[in-house]
Each structure stands twice: as structure tokens, then as C-alpha cells.
Amino acid sequence: MTSGWQMVIGLEVHCELKTATKLFCGCPNVFGDEPNTNVCPNCLGLPGSLPVLNQQAVELAMAIGTALHCEIKPSTFHRKNYFYPDQAKDYQISQYDEPLNVNGHLDLPDGFRVGIERAHMEEDTGKTSHAGASGRIHGADYSLVDYNRSGVPLVEIVSDPDMRTADQARAYVTELRAILVASGASDGKMEEGSMRVDANVSVRTAADAPFGTRCEIKNLNSVRSLGRAIEYEAQRQIALIESGEAVVQQTRHWDEGAGRTEALRSKEDAYDYRYFLEPDLVPLVPDAEWIRAVGDTLGMMPAERRARLVGLLEESGGATDAQRDQITTVVDLGLDDLVVEAVAGGVGSGLALARTANEAATDADAARALDPKSYLELLMLEAGGLLSATQAKAVLAELFVRGGGDPAAIARDKGFEAMSEDSLAATVAVAVDGHPDEWGRYCAGDDKLAGFFTGLVMKATKGQANGKAVAAELARLRG
Amino acid sequence: MSAPRPALETATMVRAGEESAVDVLEHHLAVIDAGEESIHAFNLVLADSARERARAVDARVAAGEDPGPLAGVPVALKDNLCTRGVPTTCSSRILDGWRPPYDATVVTRLAEAGAVVIGKTNMDEFAMGSSTETSAFGATRNPHDTSRVPGGSSGGSAAAVAAGFAPLALGSDTGGSIRQPAALCGVVGMKPTYGTVSRYGLVAFASSLDQIGPFAHTVADAALLFDVIGGHDPLDSTSLHRPTPRVLSVLDDGVDGMTVGVLTEFLDGAAPDVAARVHQAAESLAAAGARIEEVSVPEVTLGLSAYYLIAPGEASSNLARYDGVRYGLRVDAPDTVAMNTATRSEGFGAEVKRRIMLGTYVLSAGYMDAYYNQALKVRTRIIEGFAAAYTRCDVLLGPTAPTTAFAIGAKVDDPLTMYLSDVCTIPSNLAGHPAISVPFGPGDDGLPVGVQLLGPALSEGTLFQVAAVVEAAAPDQPAPRLAAGAAS
Numbered sequence: 001m002t003s004g005w006q007m008v009i010g011l012e013v014h015c016e017l018k019t020a021t022k023l024f025c026g027c028p029n030v031f032g033d034e035p036n037t038n039v040c041p042n043c044l045g046l047p048g049s050l051p052v053l054n055q056q057a058v059e060l061a062m063a064i065g066t067a068l069h070c071e072i073k074p075s076t077f078h079r080k081n082y083f084y085p086d087q088a089k090d091y092q093i094s095q096y097d098e099p100l101n102v103n104g105h106l107d108l109p110d111g112f113r114v115g116i117e118r119a120h121m122e123e124d125t126g127k128t129s130h131a132g133a134s135g136r137i138h139g140a141d142y143s144l145v146d147y148n149r150s151g152v153p154l155v156e157i158v159s160d161p162d163m164r165t166a167d168q169a170r171a172y173v174t175e176l177r178a179i180l181v182a183s184g185a186s187d188g189k190m191e192e193g194s195m196r197v198d199a200n201v202s203v204r205t206a207a208d209a210p211f212g213t214r215c216e217i218k219n220l221n222s223v224r225s226l227g228r229a230i231e232y233e234a235q236r237q238i239a240l241i242e243s244g245e246a247v248v249q250q251t252r253h254w255d256e257g258a259g260r261t262e263a264l265r266s267k268e269d270a271y272d273y274r275y276f277l278e279p280d281l282v283p284l285v286p287d288a289e290w291i292r293a294v295g296d297t298l299g300m301m302p303a304e305r306r307a308r309l310v311g312l313l314e315e316s317g318g319a320t321d322a323q324r325d326q327i328t329t330v331v332d333l334g335l336d337d338l339v340v341e342a343v344a345g346g347v348g349s350g351l352a353l354a355r356t357a358n359e360a361a362t363d364a365d366a367a368r369a370l371d372p373k374s375y376l377e378l379l380m381l382e383a384g385g386l387l388s389a390t391q392a393k394a395v396l397a398e399l400f401v402r403g404g405g406d407p408a409a410i411a412r413d414k415g416f417e418a419m420s421e422d423s424l425a426a427t428v429a430v431a432v433d434g435h436p437d438e439w440g441r442y443c444a445g446d447d448k449l450a451g452f453f454t455g456l457v458m459k460a461t462k463g464q465a466n467g468k469a470v471a472a473e474l475a476r477l478r479g
Numbered sequence: 480m481s482a483p484r485p486a487l488e489t490a491t492m493v494r495a496g497e498e499s500a501v502d503v504l505e506h507h508l509a510v511i512d513a514g515e516e517s518i519h520a521f522n523l524v525l526a527d528s529a530r531e532r533a534r535a536v537d538a539r540v541a542a543g544e545d546p547g548p549l550a551g552v553p554v555a556l557k558d559n560l561c562t563r564g565v566p567t568t569c570s571s572r573i574l575d576g577w578r579p580p581y582d583a584t585v586v587t588r589l590a591e592a593g594a595v596v597i598g599k600t601n602m603d604e605f606a607m608g609s610s611t612e613t614s615a616f617g618a619t620r621n622p623h624d625t626s627r628v629p630g631g632s633s634g635g636s637a638a639a640v641a642a643g644f645a646p647l648a649l650g651s652d653t654g655g656s657i658r659q660p661a662a663l664c665g666v667v668g669m670k671p672t673y674g675t676v677s678r679y680g681l682v683a684f685a686s687s688l689d690q691i692g693p694f695a696h697t698v699a700d701a702a703l704l705f706d707v708i709g710g711h712d713p714l715d716s717t718s719l720h721r722p723t724p725r726v727l728s729v730l731d732d733g734v735d736g737m738t739v740g741v742l743t744e745f746l747d748g749a750a751p752d753v754a755a756r757v758h759q760a761a762e763s764l765a766a767a768g769a770r771i772e773e774v775s776v777p778e779v780t781l782g783l784s785a786y787y788l789i790a791p792g793e794a795s796s797n798l799a800r801y802d803g804v805r806y807g808l809r810v811d812a813p814d815t816v817a818m819n820t821a822t823r824s825e826g827f828g829a830e831v832k833r834r835i836m837l838g839t840y841v842l843s844a845g846y847m848d849a850y851y852n853q854a855l856k857v858r859t860r861i862i863e864g865f866a867a868a869y870t871r872c873d874v875l876l877g878p879t880a881p882t883t884a885f886a887i888g889a890k891v892d893d894p895l896t897m898y899l900s901d902v903c904t905i906p907s908n909l910a911g912h913p914a915i916s917v918p919f920g921p922g923d924d925g926l927p928v929g930v931q932l933l934g935p936a937l938s939e940g941t942l943f944q945v946a947a948v949v950e951a952a953a954p955d956q957p958a959p960r961l962a963a964g965a966a967s
Contacts, residue, residue: 090799
């Protein structure tokens with residue numbers, strides 16, 4: 001950030017809910033089907049059709065509210081009126097001045113708290129594609145509309161303008177995504193558009209100065225785009241102000257290829273949405289029992305999961321920075337239960353975390369599908385010196401390929417069983433006997449020679465020996 | 480002349496196998512053939528599908544099954560009720576060529592009750608009007624005097640019943656669109672409590688006011704039809720989660736001990752002959768044992784103004800979807816916005832455009848509080864005003880419309896005068912309350928007068944009960960010549 005300037009960032013995240021059916025009709029909520037196959041009179045906006053609110057969508061929206069520590073309140077739906085071909089009724093049903101979830105917060109992994117103003121329900125639009133050279137509406141030969149997405153349930157999560165750096169914005173979206181996935185509300189796939197981010201960015205000269213004029217940036221399709229766009233936009237605004245011009249309140253489009261934002265429309269030609277209470281729906285008033293029931297079904301959120309792993313590392317002196325990164329990785333990938341079960345089964349927390357973050361994480365889908373007992377057995381073999389790190393990794397890879405199995409049996413199949421304690425002792429003894437001078441110096445206290453003997457054993461075993469076990473055997477022989 | 484045979488009687492005979500549904504239908508198709516040219520009640524007569532349906536009803540009777548309470552009874556549908564595969568136009572060019580892929584809930588319930596849908600009736604375009612003159616397909620004429628309007632917006636349905644084209648019809652009532660044409664055509668018309676009849680498949684005009692209801696020759700037939708179409712529907716979120724009052728069974732219970740309030744504000748603007756009929760109806764209720772009181776609900780005088788802010792506001796949103804993109808009329812133009820504009824400019828008539836503009840304006844930033852939100856407050860005051868009256872009265876009585884049927888063309892160029900013909904019907908829509916119009920003899924010009932009974936929410940049973948007493952006391956109204964000739 002240019003010195004002397006501070007960014008102020010608020011984010012609006014649209015999240016598609018992972019319901020079986022759409023928000024106001026029974027059509028399947030599925031991404032990627034043939035265009036206009038998941039449609040009915042309602043989501044095509046046919047005359048005479050009426051909306052009926054989807055209970056599952058309400059429950060997922062309340063789950064998001066609960067996970068973001070919001071108050072869940074009686075709410076209403078409004079019509080947001082504007083003409084657009086992918087908007088089947090030419091109005092969108094959205095919560096307006098009485099949203100379902102208000103006044104929450106989200107804590108970033110570093111502890112920074114971002115306020116959540118609201119998380120409200122609304123329906124998605126269809127999708128327009130423009131045929132022609134530009135791919136945009138201007139200059140298109142013709143346009144096609146797919147209404148499969150029309151009426152898909154969305155929750156729009158509006159943060160307070162609390163973030164001050166692009167990094168915080170990135171961390172917020174990453175953490176929010178993890179929360180949405182953990183709560184079962186969304187698959188959080190930015191690349192499929194099931195999570196879409198708009199950023200409100202302004203700049204000011206001091207942390208206690210009033211907010212500057214903001215611009216809203218759209219078309220941010222990845223966390224990386226978000227960071228780049230915010231940095232660009234802040235620099236653009238600073239340059240404007242420093243050259244004596246004013247920032248104009250605008251909606252701007254992020255052009256990923258060009259790496260810049262472009263004006264879409266300014267405040268003066270903003271739509272007048274003519275919001276009014278949707279007369280085809282009744283107020284949504286969840287009672288305390290329903291809210292509690294939804295809360296009870298919520299699993300642990302990422303912050304709790306991270307705290308749980310940090311707790312496991314307490315006995316070994318607490319988590320290092322590197323281990324905190326590993327914890328973040330493991331939790332993001334949903335592999336933290338493997339660590340917890342391994343530690344509960346007797347594996348050291350450092351080993352369990354490292355193996356999970358470094359090896360299991362390479363194929364997270366397979367790792368999540370793995371029987372935690374197999375994983376525990378594997379780590380026990382390694383911890384007990386029966387498998388080297390290299391061998392353990394090879395067995396894990398095989399477990400993934402097979403979709404499970406008995407780690408000891410796989411180790412035998414791979415010829416790793418030669419590394420039982422007895423055979424290791426024999427191999428070490430051969431190395432010691434063959435090099436009496438070096439052994440003598442080692443026994444006299446030259447610890448560096450441990451590496452020499454370990455190298456011999458590794459050579460003899462073609463790298464299959466467990467380095468720690470070799471060191472332990474050498475130490476035992478020296479007495 | 481012989482009065483048209485009640486639907487109740489027809490259904491009983493068809494169920495008993497004493498008359499075939501096909502014969503009933505053919506009789507009505509013949510009446511339509513003879514009279515439709517001079518009336519223009521229908522946008523579409525469904526002779527073929529009705530014959531098929533009538534044969535199916537007869538087959539069920541022959542097989543010993545009961546086709547239901549409306550067995551073989553022809554029913555005419557206002558052309559804003561969706562019928563699967565059958566054009567549903569709202570009498571607008573903008574829906575040109577559109578065939579709904581689904582039936583409205585009321586249409587399904589009619590079919591389940593054994594009714595035979597005989598056609599789709601003409602209406603004011605998108606139900607915006609009080610004379611059926613704003614139809615894109617030409618006006619419907621009043622069977623009692625073809626130089627007069629039938630009222631509106633459900634003028635086609637009212638005229639169809641009055642002319643003997645169908646013993647029953649369905650209309651929709653947003654500000655009086657069932658009751659006012661019923662009064663002007665000399666038939667019974669009823670607007671149910673908001674939420675008692677599903678709006679699923681009713682093409683929306685003003686969603687918070689629209690309600691489907693019956694037309695019939697008699698109070699009992701209207702009750703029969705209401706019992707069939709009412710009741711909770713999971714496809715309409717505003718449908719009430721409680722059993723609809725069953726009204727057919729209470730018709731003979733009388734009014735002894737009831738208090739009927741004569742609503743003075745409604746009489747103030749009524750023509751003298753209409754007001755006289757209302758007083759006469761009150762006297763007949765007194766004679767039947769009711770206590771009559773004069774009641775003032777000053778808030779109802781605000782109804783018209785509030786209605787013409789709320790209804791256009793909702794309509795401007797409801798009618799946005801007719802943009803040429805997905806169905807109906809499309810007028811091609813170089814880009815999407817130009818296509819939207821050209822389609823809507825050509826597809827909508829003047830009255831619809833007037834209301835869309837009015838509605839867009841009252842919802843606009845900077846004007847919403849002064850207009851739309853103010854109207855919502857008035858709406859609440861009207862509900863409170865009625866509530867106060869219903870602490871003292873069981874029902875309220877007044878005229879349905881201020882005058883008898885007016886001449887075609889008399890008001891069509893003067894919207895504000897036209898709007899005044901709904902001044903007595905609008906308050907019930909704003910309150911969500913039920914109301915029924917019962918024919919009560921000719922006015923000074925020999926044309927039908929309707930008196931209106933209003934009740935609190937879910938008071939349909941009481942309303943029908945009182946309506947039956949009013950009906951029994953009604954002076955003779957000469958039948959339309961068309962129906963008299965054809966029904967004999």
C-alpha cells in the first residue's frame with residue numbers, strides 16, 4: 001500500500017445454496033445441465049405462477065447466519081424491479097429492509113474480526129450468453145438465455161467495511177468459503193459461480209479520517225482476482241486524488257486479462273429498483289425452536305477445528321508458525337479428523353499433523369474417504385520405527401490407490417517387512433563390525449559418525465530403514 | 480319465461496343419469512350459437528374439448544361412478560385463468576399465441592368436480608377496467624341491453640351467465656371485477672376472503688387484492704361453485720391454512736337475530752333508483768327478522784384513492800414480465816431494450832399503459848413514501864374502520880355499483896369517471912374481506928340493480944345466508960331477451 005494511504009474494504013459475497021431444489025419451485029438445483037431443462041412455469045416467470053418458499057433453503061440460510069454469529073430475525077421478501085432478459089419475471093425476489101440474518105461477525109485465522117452486516121436470501125437470475133465477437137452484450141449478434149439458474153437460492157453476505165488490506169480481504173473470502181462449506185450451505189466453488197464476490201473499495205489518508213468515496217468492483221472470479229483488483233483499484237483512486245481529481249462513486253468491472261477495473265455505471269445512472277413488499281409471499285418468522293434445531297445440526301466451524309489441532313500440539317510445546325500453516329491446510333481440506341483420531345490412538349501430534357498436511361493433503365479426496373483406523377495403523381507403524389518415512393509415504397499412496405486396506409499387509413507386499421526391529425539390528429551390527437575405527441571414534445563421542453553408519457545401513461537396505469530407528473540402535477549399541 | 484335451470488339441479492340430474500352431460504352441453508352451445516354474435520362474451524368457445532369432457536362425465540355416470548358436485552355443468556372461465564394448452568390471453572395482444580403449460584388450481588378443482596369448461600370469457604385487458612371495453616378483442620355487450628356495457632373487468636363471465644351461455648362462470652375481483660359486472664348483468668357474483676381461493680394460475684393484476692370468485696344465477700349456485708374452488712392450496716403461499724367455510728349447507732338458516740348495517744357512505748354516491756333498491760332490500764331483511772342499523776365507515780371513502788396507488792404499483796411489477804423475451808408477442812428491434820419497448824408499446828392497450836406508468840411512478844425513489852406507502856396506511860385504516868363496524872353488525876349492506884349499466888363508449892375516454900364505478904367494491908379488496916352482489920330488481924331504466932353484502936374475513940357462511948334471504952325477496956327482473964328466447 002502506498003504510504004500515507006489506507007484502504008477501506010467491504011465485501012458482498014453471493015453464495016448459491018446447496019439445496020435439492022430451487023428457492024421458490026421444485027426444479028432441481030443442479031449446475032451444468034443442458035440449458036433450459038431444469039425449468040417450470042415458476043422459474044420461467046410464466047403468467048399465473050406463484051412462488052413457494054423452499055424450507056431447506058431457509059434452513060441453510062439460517063445455518064449460515066448461525067455460523068457467522070448473526071441474530072436470526074423475522075424477515076420479509078421484497079421485489080427488486082429491473083428489466084433484464086435473464087430475469088424471468090423482470091423482478092428479483094430478495095430480502096430488503098428486513099433480512100433473515102443480521103449483526104454477525106467472522107474472525108480471520110489471525111484473530112482479526114470482520115463485522116457481518118447481514119446475510120439475506122434471494123433468488124438467482126438465469127444466465128445470458130452473447131453470441132458475437134465481443135462476448136458482451138454490446139455488439140452481440142444475438143443472445144441466448146439459460147434459465148436453469150433462474151430461481152436458484154442465494155444468500156448474500158454483506159460485511160462491514162472493516163478490512164484494511166487486500167490480504168485481509170483474501171483471508172476473509174477464504175475463511176468465509178470454508179465456513180460455507182463446513183456448514184453444508186454451499187460447495188463454495190468460485191469457478192462455477194456458486195460463490196461470487198463484489199468488493200467495495202475506498203481509500204483515505206488516515207485511519208481516523210472519514211471514509212472516501214467507494215467503488216464497487218464486480219466480476220471477481222477467484223481469491224487471486226479479488227486481491228489484484230483491490231490493489232489496482234486502490235492505486236487508481238489514490239492516483240486520482242493525488243492528481244487533484246475526485247473519485248466518482250461507480251460500479252466497476254474487473255478485467256482479469258488487462259489487470260484493471262473499468263467503469264460499468266455511475267451512481268447517477270444507478271437503477272431505481274422500486275423495492276416493495278412481495279405480495280405473493282408471507283413473512284418468514286422462524287421460531288426459536290427451529291433456529292435451535294438448525295444450530296444443533298451444524299458441525300464444527302473451521303476456527304474451532306483449527307483450535308482443536310492447536311490444542312493437540314500444546315503438550316509438545318505449542319504450535320510453531322509452520323505448524324499453524326499446516327493446521328490451516330489440514331482444516332481447509334477437511335482432514336483434521338484424521339489427525340485427531342491418530343493422536344487419540346497414540347501417534348504424536350507433530351507426526352500426525354505433518355503426515356496429514358504434507359502427504360495426505362496431496363490427495364485430499366482419497367484421504368477424506370480413508371478409514372481413519374487404517375491411517376492410524378500406518379502412522380503407528382512409522383512412529384514405532386517399523387516403517388521409515390519414505391516407506392510410510394509409499395504405503396499411504398498405495399492405500400489411496402486401493403481406497404483403503406491393511407497398512408501392515410501393504411508394507412509386506414512392498415517388501416518393507418524386512419525392516420522389523422531384529423533385521424534392523426542385524427544390519428546395523430554388520431555396518432558396525434565392518435568399520436571398527438569409525439565405531440571407536442563414535443563411541444569416543446564423535447556424534448557426527450552416526451550419520452556415517454546410518455548411511456551404510458540405508459545403502460544396505462536400499463533406503464528402506466527408518467532413520468530414527470537406526471539412530472536409536474546405534475545409541476543402544478554404544479551404551 | 481322460464482328461468483335457466485340451476486346448476487345444482489343440472490348436476491343432480493347428470494349424477495343420477497337422468498340427463499346426459501352431453502345434452503346439457505349441446506343446449507348451452509346452441510344458446511351460444513344463437514346469441515354470442517350480439518354479446519361477444521367469449522374470447523374462445525371450447526366446443527370440442529367441452530364435448531370430450533362431457534362424454535367423459537357421462538361415461539363415469541354410466542360406469543356407476545360419481546363425477547362430482549358439478550357433474551356435467553358448463554362453466555365459463557375468465558380469460559386470465561390458465562388452461563393447459565389453451566390460449567389464455569387476458570384480452571391482451573401481448574399474450575398473443577401463448578398457451579399455458581399448466582392449469583390454474585381452480586381449473587383443476589372444476590375438473591375434479593365434474594364441471595365442463597365451455598370457454599374463455601372476454602375481460603378488460605389484464606382486468607384493468609370496469610366495462611370490458613379495454614379488451615384488445617372488442618367490448619362485450621350487456622345481454623339486458625346490447626348498447627350497454629356488462630361492467631368489468633369480468634364482463635364476459637357475467638354476460639355469459641346472464642345470457643344463458645353457461646350456468647356458472649369464474650371471474651377475478653381486484654377492485655370489484657366480479658361484483659360490479661354481476662350487478663350490471665343481473666346475476667350473483669361473489670368475491671371471497673383473500674386467501675380462500677388459490678390464485679395459482681390466475682394471471683396477476685394486483686397480487687395483494689386479486690381473488691377468484693363465482694358467477695351464477697342463484698345464490699345457491701354461487702355457493703356450490705365457491706365450495707368447489709375454495710380451500711387451501713400449497714401452490715399459493717397466501718392461501719389460508721384453514722378450512723374454507725362450507726356455505727352451501729347454511730343457505731336456509733335465515734337472518735333472524737342478525738344485525739345488518741346499511742353503509743351510508745356507499746349510498747351517498749348512488750343513483751336514487753339504486754339507493755331505493757338498497758333500502759328495499761334492507762326492509763326485506765328486517766321483515767325476515769334482522770335488525771337494521773345505519774352504519775358509517777368514513778374510511779371507505781379513501782378506498783378509491785388508495786386503490787389507484789396500490790393496484791397500479793403491484794401491476795407495474797406484475798406486468799414487467801411481458802417483455803417479448805420468453806413468450807407472447809415479440810416485436811423485433813435491433814437490440815434487447817428496443818425490442819422490449821417496441822413489444823410493450825404495441826402489445827399493451829392505453830389503460831394498461833396508464834396503470835403501468837402510474838404504478839411505476841408511485842413506487843419510484845422519492846415518491847414511494849408520499850404515494851404507495853401512504854396508501855398502505857390508508858389500507859390499514861379501512862381495515863380498522865370495518866373492524867369497528869363489525870363489532871356492531873354481522874354484515875353491511877349497500878349498492879354494488881352506483882348506477883345501472885352505462886352505455887358503451889360513455890366513460891371509456893374518461894378514466895376517472897370510469898374508476899368511480901368501483902367506489903363501493905374496492906374497500907372489500909383493500910380489506911381482504913368477502914362480499915357478494917345479489918340482483919335486486921330493475922332500476923328506473925329497467926336494467927338490473929345489484930345490492931352488495933359485505934362481511935368480515937371468513938364470513939362467507941353468513942354472507943351467503945343473508946344473500947339467500949335478499950334473493951328470495953328480490954323484485955322480478957325481466958330476463959334478457961336472448962336468454963329468454965334460447966332457454967325456453
